[in-house]
Amino acid sequence: MRIVLFGPPGVGKGTQAELLANHFHLVKFSMGDLLRQEVAVSSSIGRRVESYLKQGNLVPDDIIVELVYNFLLENRERDILFDGFPRNLNQAHSLEQNLAQLGQKIDFALELYIADEEIIKRLQNRLYCSSCGRIYNCLTDPPKKKGICDVCGQELIKRDDDEEPVIRRRLDVYNSQTRLLTEYYKELNVYKRIDASGSKEQIFKRICEILDGYIDKE
Numbered sequence: 001m002r003i004v005l006f007g008p009p010g011v012g013k014g015t016q017a018e019l020l021a022n023h024f025h026l027v028k029f030s031m032g033d034l035l036r037q038e039v040a041v042s043s044s045i046g047r048r049v050e051s052y053l054k055q056g057n058l059v060p061d062d063i064i065v066e067l068v069y070n071f072l073l074e075n076r077e078r079d080i081l082f083d084g085f086p087r088n089l090n091q092a093h094s095l096e097q098n099l100a101q102l103g104q105k106i107d108f109a110l111e112l113y114i115a116d117e118e119i120i121k122r123l124q125n126r127l128y129c130s131s132c133g134r135i136y137n138c139l140t141d142p143p144k145k146k147g148i149c150d151v152c153g154q155e156l157i158k159r160d161d162d163e164e165p166v167i168r169r170r171l172d173v174y175n176s177q178t179r180l181l182t183e184y185y186k187e188l189n190v191y192k193r194i195d196a197s198g199s200k201e202q203i204f205k206r207i208c209e210i211l212d213g214y215i216d217k218e
């Protein structure tokens with residue numbers, strides 16, 4: 001089973017990916033998390049991609065496609081949930097080709113949607129743990145102890161790209177490049193659109209109603 005989860009910045013992809021991966025025993029592949037880790041350790045890839053992330057632009061496809069290919073080879077026996085990949089038609093074609101070489105395909109492409117004002121509100125109030133990656137929200141999902149991760153006790157931080165001008169740029173990039181995936185996946189007959197308003201539990205339930213019966217649970 002291979003599932004693509006896409007949608008605008010801040011819609012809740014990472015939050016749902018975590019819930020779904022645990023519930024359905026999926027390996028989660030989060031491209032944004034992977035790129036931020038490379039930046040944090042200042043690897044050669046990290047140094048090449050840092051300015052793209054800061055400005056809210058897409059990292060060049062050649063870097064992205066290579067990272068994914070390595071992951072696919074290492075996880076060929078596993079069910080996979082892709083969070084934040086693909087983000088344009090070129091990446092979608094390349095994923096389809098790479099999977100075909102392994103005798104695999106995309107089974108579901110799930111698009112989350114909400115209004116832009118809600119996106120800005122969610123992102124301006126997001127905090128995350130730089131150690132374990134747990135995502136929080138000061139308004140809707142605060143940590144038990146202010147500024148400290150419930151899971152691992154490390155300090156919570158804000159993302160560099162969660163300032164309003166960069167959020168707006170990320171939304172533009174989504175609308176001009178990533179939104180094209182809707183038609184692409186509709187043609188492959190794997191597309192589902194999911195209302196991402198309401199609580200994270202309500203959204204999770206909406207997704208489970210689609211996936212239940214197709215994948216084994218915990």
Ligand code: AP5
Nearest residue numbers: 009010011012013014015032059084122126136137199200
């Ligand atoms: P990435 O890290 O993927 O960022 P994004 O797509 O902009 O999405 P976010 O991670 O900001 O939001 P999310 O949808 O995961 O929401 P979350 O669950 O955190 O990518 C970052 C950058 O990396 C890109 O800009 C680009 O530069 C580069 N990149 C990544 N992939 C690439 C690719 N394939 N090609 C090229 N470049 C690439 O939730 C947000 C907030 O809302 C949190 O505070 C959360 O607690 C809260 N929340 C969640 N659900 C709810 C709810 N139901 N109600 C209220 N609050 C909620």
Ligand code: MG
Nearest residue numbers: 013014015032
């Ligand atoms: Mg995310």
